[in-house]
Amino acid sequence: MASEQYLAVDIGAESGRGMKASFDGKSLSFEEIHRFPTHKAEVHGSLFWDALAIFNEILFLLRHSGQNASSLGITTWGVDYGLLDKNGMLIGNPFHYRDARTSGMVEKVLAILSKEEIFEETGIQFMPLNTLFQLYATLQKSPWMLTDASRLLFMPDLFSFWLTGMMANEFSIASTSQIYNMKGSGGSPRGGWAFDLLKRLEIPTHIFSNTVAPGTMLGPLRSELLQSLGGVCPSLCTVCSHDTASAVFAVPAYKSGHAYLSSGTWSLLGIERKDPLISSESLHANITNEGGFGGTIRFLKNIMGLWILQECRREWTSSERHFEYEELTIMAQKAEPFFSLIDVNSEEFFFPGDMVGKIIRFCKQTGQKVPGSIGEIVRVILGSLALEYRWTLEQFEKITGTDLNVLHVVGGGSQNELLSRFTADATGKLLICGPVEATSFGNIGVQMIAAGEISTRKDFHEILERSCQLKHVEPEFRRNWDEPYERLLTIKKEKSARI
Numbered sequence: 001m002a003s004e005q006y007l008a009v010d011i012g013a014e015s016g017r018g019m020k021a022s023f024d025g026k027s028l029s030f031e032e033i034h035r036f037p038t039h040k041a042e043v044h045g046s047l048f049w050d051a052l053a054i055f056n057e058i059l060f061l062l063r064h065s066g067q068n069a070s071s072l073g074i075t076t077w078g079v080d081y082g083l084l085d086k087n088g089m090l091i092g093n094p095f096h097y098r099d100a101r102t103s104g105m106v107e108k109v110l111a112i113l114s115k116e117e118i119f120e121e122t123g124i125q126f127m128p129l130n131t132l133f134q135l136y137a138t139l140q141k142s143p144w145m146l147t148d149a150s151r152l153l154f155m156p157d158l159f160s161f162w163l164t165g166m167m168a169n170e171f172s173i174a175s176t177s178q179i180y181n182m183k184g185s186g187g188s189p190r191g192g193w194a195f196d197l198l199k200r201l202e203i204p205t206h207i208f209s210n211t212v213a214p215g216t217m218l219g220p221l222r223s224e225l226l227q228s229l230g231g232v233c234p235s236l237c238t239v240c241s242h243d244t245a246s247a248v249f250a251v252p253a254y255k256s257g258h259a260y261l262s263s264g265t266w267s268l269l270g271i272e273r274k275d276p277l278i279s280s281e282s283l284h285a286n287i288t289n290e291g292g293f294g295g296t297i298r299f300l301k302n303i304m305g306l307w308i309l310q311e312c313r314r315e316w317t318s319s320e321r322h323f324e325y326e327e328l329t330i331m332a333q334k335a336e337p338f339f340s341l342i343d344v345n346s347e348e349f350f351f352p353g354d355m356v357g358k359i360i361r362f363c364k365q366t367g368q369k370v371p372g373s374i375g376e377i378v379r380v381i382l383g384s385l386a387l388e389y390r391w392t393l394e395q396f397e398k399i400t401g402t403d404l405n406v407l408h409v410v411g412g413g414s415q416n417e418l419l420s421r422f423t424a425d426a427t428g429k430l431l432i433c434g435p436v437e438a439t440s441f442g443n444i445g446v447q448m449i450a451a452g453e454i455s456t457r458k459d460f461h462e463i464l465e466r467s468c469q470l471k472h473v474e475p476e477f478r479r480n481w482d483e484p485y486e487r488l489l490t491i492k493k494e495k496s497a498r499i
Contacts, residue, residue: 004453007065007072007234008443009058010243011038011155013265014310016054018061019440020069023453028444028467030437033065040096047096049155051082055162059225062232069232071217071451072163073239073443075246076155077266078176078290079131083149083207088167091145094155097129098351101141105133108140112201115283121194123278123289124178125302128350131177135203152207156241163225163236166218170238171211172245175291179203180211182276182289182297190295214240214293215450239446244268244300245292246442250435251408252461252470258406259393261423262438263413265307267385269392270300277399285395293446293457299400301392304344306413309381311355316374323374329418331375332382338484339376340368342384343491366491386422387481387488393427406430410438414471424473426481431473435464 008019018034036057039050058074083091095101106128109118115126124130138145153161154173161167171190174180179198182191193208216238226233240246247262248270262268276289276297290298309328316323340363342349348358359377363370371377389407397404407429413419414433424431435441445460454460 004451005069006444006447006451007061007069008239008440008447009061009072009074009159010246010437010439010443011054011074011076012243012439013077013307014038016057017437017440018058018065019437019444020065021441021444023448023463026463026466028441028463030441030467032437034061036060041093046101047099048093049080049096051090051094051155051158055159058159058163059229062221062229062234067230067232069234071237071447072234073237073241073447074156074159075239075241075243075439075443076159076173078154078173078242078244079129079134081131081134081152081154082158083145084151084153084161084167085148086150088151088161090158091148094158095134095138097134100351101137102128102133105137105140109133109136109201113197118178118197119283120278121181121197122178123182123276123282124176125286125288126178127302128347132179132197135179136201139201139203146204146207149204149207151209154241160218160236160238163221164218165222166236167209168212168216168218168238169209170216170241171213171295172240172242172291172293174211175289176242179208180291182291183278190291212238213295214238214245215446217450237447237450239443239450240293242290243439245290245298246440246446247410247438248272248298249293249442249445249457250438250460250464251410252432252465253406253408257403258408259396259404259429260408260410261389261413262411263305263409263416263419264411265305265310267303267305267389267413268298268300269303269389270298271396271400271402271404273297273299279399281399285399287395287399299396301395303385303388303392304349305385306416308344308349308355308359309378311352312359312377312381315354315356325416328374328378329416331373332378332418333375335373335375335379337379337480338383339371340380341387341484341488341491342380343488343495344381344384344388346495366494382416382419382422383426383484384488385419386426387485389423390427390481390485391488391492393429404429406432409433410435412436420471420473424475425477426485428475428478430475432470433473434470435468441468
């Protein structure tokens with residue numbers, strides 16, 4: 001039996017990769033065929049994505065590996081977008097979600113709309129990076145961009161348009177924006193744009209159209225691309241275009257009482273639900289309701305994940321010295337346990353630059369010991385992350401009334417054995433780690449369903465378990481983490497009192 005082949009393009013905040021999967025009727029074999037940096041540039045103090053450079057990486061992937069693939073799916077991070085004029089031309093490079101133009105925009109929007117109004121409409125946690133605040137920043141600082149815009153396409157939608165000529169907003173990526181009403185009607189597969197909020201902020205509404213469901217086939221590549229790609233013509237499938245939605249699709253969980261953690265630059269920790277949970281409790285805990293496959297809801301918390309460590313590593317790396325993550329982990333293992341703690345979600349850790357200095361200042365301001373060595377700083381980051389996971393899981397259990405016994409960890413962070421050990425001990429949960437490339441695997445799973453190769457998500461999970469190895473980590477030293485956890489709660493409480 002000939003193997004069916006699928007291509008998955010997974011573009012994360014730091015790097016992108018192309019994966020090819022071959023299905024022999026029983027199991028999948030995976031091959032990474034291209035890895036590239038997610039191109040970005042800072043110009044005159046503004047941070048942009050180099051969308052055309054990223055698109056060229058996708059074309060490179062197709063040119064070298066697309067000949068026998070039946071379909072292609074693209075996933076990216078959420079919230080960021082490109083604006084197109086009436087001729088379909090890109091109006092400027094897309095802004096990076098960490099661009100400082102959104103600083104102060106949350107407060108300006110909340111002077112017009114209340115938190116309760118926005119959350120009731122969208123169910124999305126408040127972060128300055130959200131599309132809502134990005135659009136308002138554009139309205140304030142570059143209004144001509146919105147005046148000239150005919151359509152808004154999120155990043156995977158933009159790349160899909162350049163490949164196929166078809167404009168479509170996929171549901172899961174649209175749901176990250178904080179301008180999408182998950183409870184309303186009038187869109188597909190559920191809900192529709194929060195037009196009332198947009199109008200009250202004087203943001204144009206004509207740039208939005210109805211969403212399409214994951215698994216929608218947009219069609220073949222544009223004819224003018226075929227020659228340059230050597231006749232490669234896979235069909236493009238929308239998949240769950242938000243990378244976390246694809247990763248969650250691939251979580252091999254069947255029973256209730258489990259949570260997932262998509263661990264990478266961001267940590268996305270949550271549970272799946274049939275419907276959004278929009279309440280004063282979830283608003284107070286700043287928990288989000290985002291869309292998934294089949295109209296499901298990802299009830300989750302965005303946590304500042306390994307970004308903090310990535311930024312520190314960038315500062316430590318020089319022309320003379322390059323630190324691998326394994327080396328940093330060994331240094332952390334030798335450092336004093338529970339040296340100090342940080343609130344990883346504090347706003348100062350969101351923007352790039354001087355991350356080591358920010359950690360040191362946070363420890364000083366909260367009356368803790370100041371980390372001096374690289375190992376101590378790494379241990380502070382990883383220990384604080386593990387305790388933040390514990391706090392978040394407790395919020396989920398309290399709000400939903402559900403006991404969560406198992407935490408499925410997927411993504412690149414699942415390879416960090418020290419963080420996994422810390423997380424199991426801090427939370428007291430069984431960790432099931434893997435698959436590492438969950439986003440690409442979930443991307444391929446939706447393509448297989450769209451192609452009629454399999455019928456259900458459960459079918460895909462059974463195939464995935466035959467194709468991948470998962471690692472179990474049992475908690476061993478939960479009590480050791482109780483006193484540090486109380487310290488973190490005190491830090492959070494004092495920080496909240498100062499705001």
